[in-house]
Amino acid sequence: MVHQRILALGFSAVVSMLATAGFAQDKPLLPFSAASTHLGVSSCGGSSCHGALEPWDGSTVLQNEFITWQEKDPHAKAYKTLQSEESKRIARNLGLPNAYEADMCLDCHADNVPTERRAKGFEIADGVGCESCHGGGERWLGIHVSGRADHAENLNAGLFPTENAEARARLCLSCHFGDKDRVITHRIMGAGHPRLAFELDTYTMTQPAHFALDADYVRRKGEMDHVKVWAIGQAVATESLLDAMLDPARNSDGIFPEFVFYDCHACHHPMSNVRWEPRETHGIGPGIPRLNDANLIMMAALLDQVDASLAAQVRDRTRQLHQASLKGHDATLEAAKTLRGLIEPLIARLNAWSPSRQDLRAMLSAVIARGLKGDYVDYSAAEQATMAMSAILDAMARAGAMSEQQHLDMVKVLDGAYAAILKDEEYNPRQFLAVLQDIEAAVPRS
Numbered sequence: 001m002v003h004q005r006i007l008a009l010g011f012s013a014v015v016s017m018l019a020t021a022g023f024a025q026d027k028p029l030l031p032f033s034a035a036s037t038h039l040g041v042s043s044c045g046g047s048s049c050h051g052a053l054e055p056w057d058g059s060t061v062l063q064n065e066f067i068t069w070q071e072k073d074p075h076a077k078a079y080k081t082l083q084s085e086e087s088k089r090i091a092r093n094l095g096l097p098n099a100y101e102a103d104m105c106l107d108c109h110a111d112n113v114p115t116e117r118r119a120k121g122f123e124i125a126d127g128v129g130c131e132s133c134h135g136g137g138e139r140w141l142g143i144h145v146s147g148r149a150d151h152a153e154n155l156n157a158g159l160f161p162t163e164n165a166e167a168r169a170r171l172c173l174s175c176h177f178g179d180k181d182r183v184i185t186h187r188i189m190g191a192g193h194p195r196l197a198f199e200l201d202t203y204t205m206t207q208p209a210h211f212a213l214d215a216d217y218v219r220r221k222g223e224m225d226h227v228k229v230w231a232i233g234q235a236v237a238t239e240s241l242l243d244a245m246l247d248p249a250r251n252s253d254g255i256f257p258e259f260v261f262y263d264c265h266a267c268h269h270p271m272s273n274v275r276w277e278p279r280e281t282h283g284i285g286p287g288i289p290r291l292n293d294a295n296l297i298m299m300a301a302l303l304d305q306v307d308a309s310l311a312a313q314v315r316d317r318t319r320q321l322h323q324a325s326l327k328g329h330d331a332t333l334e335a336a337k338t339l340r341g342l343i344e345p346l347i348a349r350l351n352a353w354s355p356s357r358q359d360l361r362a363m364l365s366a367v368i369a370r371g372l373k374g375d376y377v378d379y380s381a382a383e384q385a386t387m388a389m390s391a392i393l394d395a396m397a398r399a400g401a402m403s404e405q406q407h408l409d410m411v412k413v414l415d416g417a418y419a420a421i422l423k424d425e426e427y428n429p430r431q432f433l434a435v436l437q438d439i440e441a442a443v444p445r446s
């Protein structure tokens, strides 16, 4: 389920002083796969380290990250979840003795590094802890605590660059979609696992954030540009989907393709709620399961602003992928490969992109316009579009493209979109369309 953002988090008065800092390593290994030993959450959570009860005045970082994580962050209870009744049922359905000792579950619900990479204080029960995201502390903890190392030195010693949108997208999606090392299948969902949904910018801000995007953050790490983060998140999510489709170890289950890549609601919603409508972006008929193309739809909408001809190509290739899925496995792989070739070079372009206020405005209009054209008749696309609009509105507010009052007003109108996507199985595309019209009418024109 999607959580709405906390209002105006990190809002106002931050001027963009630096372009997003570039980092030496292009594709750093994820914390799970890198060589470092993991020391455990207890080595980060001391009261004079990141375990302060309240944020410290005058410190660059908040220092109460541990408390935020422990009290409010679902990652802290990810392991506990594996002991719940729900998990017991999933494990039973899958024929597992239990969920909390099964790698199939621990790989995403804990920092399940091999035992030789667990130091003495390491506890698997800590769930998705600091080092699951920030990297094993073996080499960086010492220099980091000494206070003498700067951020670049920490990164060289194995701190994972979570501030880098592309690296962060790969990190989060490795669990929130799965990757070659952590696989979630329709069988696991069929056993009772909830559907996975993800949008990098929204999820970064609702985790909840244990960092403040203040002037000091911007000075040290560059602006966290919500729209760029959203855009890069879409590109990496698209790539993750296509990679999974192209991976022979992950792309089929017996005679069937892997259903996890498909639109869940194409197969799962009450038959009494007849709601199928044609959609230009897939062009396939009723009664046929269709691939989940929500990220591809978003890619095309955002590319409308960056490169209109590329946007047209992505739409064209997306349709071809859908058509190919009717023809068979080999045709689908061919189409997925072609599409992946279009997406890959895009990430570097998005990294170098700095959207102007006009771009942001146009981007919001494009996302709304695509919906009015009928791109969001499927639930997953409406869900992505809602999170996209909220990321763009935050970016507009931070860039001074709307006043604080205008931002608050827009966030209120956007509540209608969140209400319309609250229950996925009851989603009504016509209701969502009506909300989009309200949003369109409310966008400040100056």
Ligand code: HEC
Residues within 6 Å of the ligand: 001, 002, 003, 074, 075, 077, 078, 079, 081, 107, 108, 109, 110, 111, 128, 132, 133, 162, 168, 171, 172, 173, 174, 175, 176, 200, 202, 203, 204, 205, 206, 207, 208
């Ligand atoms: C090691 C795997 C892993 C990684 C890496 C990871 N997550 Fe998660 N995340 C989870 C699991 C598992 C849950 C569900 C926890 C539970 O409820 O038991 C979760 C839950 C969440 C939720 C709450 C979702 C909801 O519907 O309530 C948010 C938000 C979130 N993660 C954001 C992120 C972001 C942002 C990143 C990257 C910076 C990230 N996660 C990286 C495994 C991971």
Ligand code: HEC
Residues within 6 Å of the ligand: 001, 081, 082, 084, 086, 087, 088, 090, 091, 094, 099, 102, 104, 105, 106, 107, 108, 109, 174, 175, 176, 177, 178, 179, 182, 183, 184, 188, 193, 194, 195, 196, 197
């Ligand atoms: C590819 C990573 C991945 C794997 C593998 C995985 N999970 Fe999850 N699981 C997640 C994420 C991410 C969430 C949070 C989903 C969200 O809310 O967006 C989650 C949520 C859940 C929830 C709901 C938690 C809540 O707070 O409502 C349960 C229960 C669960 N998982 C159990 C399991 C069990 C049992 C297994 C093993 C059979 C398993 N998971 C395997 C990533 C994974």
Ligand code: HEC
Residues within 6 Å of the ligand: 041, 044, 045, 050, 060, 061, 062, 065, 066, 067, 069, 070, 075, 128, 129, 130, 131, 132, 133, 134, 161, 162, 163, 164, 168, 204, 210, 211, 212, 217, 221
């Ligand atoms: C699910 C992933 C995830 C987990 C778990 C996590 N963090 Fe973070 N952390 C992030 C992200 C994303 C950011 C923001 C991007 C950045 O600045 O690196 C961040 C930022 C930070 C920052 C930098 C703030 C700044 O102003 O520069 C600190 C310090 C931090 N985290 C400490 C912790 C500690 C301590 C824990 C464990 C108690 C923890 N984190 C757990 C993802 C995570």
Ligand code: HEC
Residues within 6 Å of the ligand: 186, 189, 190, 191, 192, 193, 194, 195, 196, 259, 260, 261, 262, 263, 264, 265, 266, 267, 268, 289
């Ligand atoms: C191509 C059609 C299709 C798609 C797409 C599909 N499923 Fe399924 N799903 C099925 C079938 C068939 C079953 C088995 C139903 C049964 O046993 O009654 C099933 C079973 C399930 C069940 C168990 C239902 C029960 O009654 O116990 C869950 C939960 C589930 N799917 C979730 C998902 C999620 C989440 C997605 C999207 C990621 C998804 N499904 C995509 C066809 C599909």
